[in-house]
Amino acid sequence: MTFINRQLWVKTIKQVFFIALIVLVAGFSSNKLRSDKIPLVEDWSAKSNFVTPSGENLEISLSEAENLFNKGLATFVDARSVTEYNEGYIKGAKSLPYKEVDWRFIEVMEGVSEESAVITYCDGETCELSMELAVFLRNTGYKNVRVLSNGWTVWRQKGLPVEAGPQ
């Protein structure tokens, strides 16, 4: 008994080739025709995650955030889900999951002055929830919103104060 059925494999390779051809043609043409097309190659490294469309960089360094924290000058806002927040968060941080921002933001941000410093964070270098939340808060009138990149992880790694449990 031969393990490799040559005929079948030749057939398979031919079919794979034709499927690839269909996909290539369909992909190029549909991406050319559609209105929301994307460039075939994009420079992702240049895309800073924390720059607003108007060109402002919202990222705050850990030391700067720590400084504001120690002086009690900033309100930290956690953009992750409630479950993740309950497992642990930056001490004193408010929970405002980006997913629920539309209907929870008034209740959560009550008492936080629009002039005061607000620092949003989530977890992971590529997490965009904090940036989306920061943009949302700026649009609602908060003038001094900054984003702590990979916030939860860098905060813990430096051994800064944290809390856990429901707010």
Place this chain on the structure above:
Amino acid sequence: MKEGVWQKIQSYMYHGARIILGLVFIYASYDKILHPAAFAKVIYNYQILPDELVNLTAIFLPLLELTIGFLLIIGIWLPGSVFIGNLLLIIFFSAIIYNKARGLDISCGCFSTSEGEATDSTFYLLRDFSFVVIAVYLFIKVFISSLAVNNRSSRISP
């Protein structure tokens, strides 16, 4: 009689697996085809592919899923589509394991391009594993069982 029933069950299993996997692929492609830019971001977040390949993958991968999904359901070009299906699922599965192992918390982007879906990767792993099982079953059916059939028929007709 008993063998007849068994063959019937096997036939149901085979066609069922083919159609389920086809539907999974089509369903998985739908949202990604609608939102290529969002899907590109999901791929970028996986941090596995070099940047130059991110957008190309976002354009072609969903169409590949759609195509083999259709082929699996219609039941033509099965060797080719089952082969590619296995390849894709094994790559997806490894990508999730890889990112779980290095502790990267990402939304999997398996079926939807929106972020912030539950990020419990163990669930994704189990779900993807069940798809891999179905795909491997089809692979065995198409590539190895047909070999047995071919051998038997060649024995009968010299």
